Amino acid sequence: MANKVTLKQIAQEVGLSPSSVSLVLNNRPCRISEENRKLIKEVAARNHYVPNQIARSLVMRESRTLGLIVPNIESRFFASLAGSLEKRCREDGYALFITSSGGSADDDLELLRQLVTRGVDGVFLVVGDEFSDDRALREEVSHLPIPAVMVDRAIEGLECDKVMFDHEMGGYMATRYLIEQGHRRIACLVNARRSNTGRKRLAGYERALREVGLPIDARLEFESEYYIPSAYEASEAVLATDATAVFASSDNIALGLLKRLHEMGKSIPGDISVVSYDNSAADVLFEPALTAIEQDPGILAEHAFGCMSKRLAGRGGRRAEEVVLEPELIVKGSVLNLTKHN
C-alpha cells in the first residue's frame, strides 16, 4: 500500500510553498512563473498526487457529493433510478452516495443523518410512501441544512422540492385505455392500504370509471402489497370475478398475477386482459408482452438533478418546486379489443 501524498510534500520537493502549489494545481489566476508552474505540475504528476477532498471540503464548505436514499436498491426501478442519477451527477462532477434503507421511516432518518454529517451538499429522497410514523423524519427534513429533493414519492404536506410521476394519471390512463378497448368490468389490484402512490393509482382508476359513467364496484378493487407473493395470493379472488380486464398497479403485482394466471391455465389476453405498471423487466419473458404504464427512471433522475442543481447554485425560489411528469402508456399485446367483435 502506497502512502498518501500531500500538498506540503509536493511543495517541499519543488522548494516552494504549499500555497503556490495549491494555486497552480487549481489553475487559480496567480503570478507564478511559467517555469515553476511546469515544475509543480510535473512533480505532482510524478508523485501521483491527488488532493485530499476531505481537507478541501472542510475549508471550501462543499464536498461536491450528493446523497440518495432509496427504500430498496434491489428493486429494479430504484436501481435504475440510482444508476441514472449517479451518471448524471458524475457528469457535473458530483459523486453520489447511494444508500438503501429498507423502507422504514426510522432507517430513512438514520441514513439521512449519516449523509448530512458526512457533508453531502444535497440529498435526493425516495421516502415517505408507506404509512409509517414519519414525524421525526419530517422534522429532520424540514430543518435540513442542505437542499433536499423528494423523488418519485413524497412525505405528504412537506414543503420541499418534489419530482415525481403522476400516479393518479397513470391509473387513469391504464383504466381509460381498457375502457376504450371495450372493457366494462375492470378489476384493479392496488396497494392502497399502505402506499400513497397506490392510493393515487386507485384514484385514477376510479376517475376513469366515473368519467364514462361506469359503476365503481368495491368487489372489483383488490388489495396487494408490492411483493410478488402478496399479489399471487390476492389474484385468486380477482380471477373469481367476472372482470374481463385487470389493472395491475405495479410490476411485482403484475408478476404475481401472471404467475397465478399461468397456473390456472388462463391465457392473456384471451381469457383476461392486463395492463401493468413499470413492467419493463418482464417484457422479455412474456408472450404477449404486457401493455403497461411506464415511468422512465432516467427522466426522473434528470429532473431531480435539475432541481438539485438549481438549489445548489442558489437559484430556485424560496418556495418549493414541484415537477410532475406524465407516465406513458406503452401498448403491447396483453389487452383484447372487445369493440372489434361488436
Add this chain to the structure above:
Amino acid sequence: MANKVTLKQIAQEVGLSPSSVSLVLNNRPCRISEENRKLIKEVAARNHYVPNQIARSLVMRESRTLGLIVPNIESRFFASLAGSLEKRCREDGYALFITSSGGSADDDLELLRQLVTRGVDGVFLVVGDEFSDDRALREEVSHLPIPAVMVDRAIEGLECDKVMFDHEMGGYMATRYLIEQGHRRIACLVNARRSNTGRKRLAGYERALREVGLPIDARLEFESEYYIPSAYEASEAVLATDATAVFASSDNIALGLLKRLHEMGKSIPGDISVVSYDNSAADVLFEPALTAIEQDPGILAEHAFGCMSKRLAGRGGRRAEEVVLEPELIVKGSVLNLTKHN
C-alpha cells in the same frame, strides 16, 4: 434550511471549552464533572448538534466510509450484492459509497480515484472481468493507499484480497448434473470471448465432460454476451444441434435462450433440458422453474466485508487472502431425467 451547529457553539453556550465538549460527547474517559456532562449533553441535544464527520475524518485519518465499484448497478446480481454489502457495512458503523461504472476499465479507474480522494477507508472492487486494457487500473490498485478487496471477479495476476465464487466449479456442477441425469449431448452457451468468469465456467463444463469420457465437441459450444438479445441470437444455432440439454451460463443468457425456445414452441424440459446460472429473478415467471447454479450475493458480501474488516483492523497478513466460495446447484424442474426410461 437550518444552520449547522458546531462544537464551538455548543462550548460557548455551556461556557466551557470545545475540548471539554468533545470529550464528553465522545464519551472519552476524562474528568469532567457529572454536572457539566449533563449540561453539555443537554445543550447538544437541544441544538440538534451532529459532529461534522468531515472535520473529524481529517484529524482521525479515517472516515468510516467504504467504497464499492460495480460494473452495473442495474443488474440484479450487483444490486443485490450492493444492498447486502451496504447493510453489512452499516452494522459496523461504516457507510458505503456505491458507484456504478459501466464496465470499462477507464471508468473503473476514474471512480476508484474519486473514492480515494474522498477519503474512503477501503474499497470493494467488482472489476476486471472483461478483457479491456486494464494496465492503468491494475497499476492504481497495486499502489492504493487503502485496502482493497476484489469481489466476484478479479484482475488477473494482481496481488489483492479476493472473494469470489468458484466459476469453474459452477460450470462443472451444472454439466455434471446433466450428465448424471443421462444427458450425453450437452450444449453450452457462454461468454468466453470477453469474460474471465465465462471462460472458467466453460472450463468447468469441459472438465465434467472429460471426466466421464464424453467428447468435447466445439460444435456444441456457443458464444454469447451477457445480454438477453445476444443470447437470443445465439440460441437459434444451439437449438439446431442434436443436444438434449443446454448449460446457459448466466441469467441473461438463460432468458435469451428461453425466449427463443418459447417462440419456437419448444417446451422445457420435454424438448430440451436447461441448467441456468443465477436465475433467481426469473423463477417466479417460469413453469417449470429453472434448475440452476446459484450464487448468493449475501454470502459474497459477508465474506468481502470480513476481509475488509481484517485489513482495516490491521490484522490480515502481508499476503493477499483469497476466499473461494462454492456455488450451489438448485434443482427445480427444467431438466429431464433420461435414465428413468432406460
Add this chain to the structure above:
DNA sequence: TCGTCGTCATCAATCGATTGCAATATACCC
C-alpha cells in the same frame, strides 16, 4: 540615492473536530 512599480512567491488564518499536556482551583494534611 530614493521612491515606485511589477513580478513572484509566501504568511498566516481558517474550516471543525481531536487530544497530549499544561494550568487552575479546591481539598487535604501537617
Add this chain to the structure above:
DNA sequence: GGGTATATTGCAATCGATTGATGACGACGA
C-alpha cells in the same frame, strides 16, 4: 500557612487544503 495531591478544565497544535493580505527583490526613472 505552606505544600502536595486531586479534580477539573483549557491551550494550542494538528489534520490537509484554500486564500486574502503581505513581503522580497530587481529594475527603472528622477
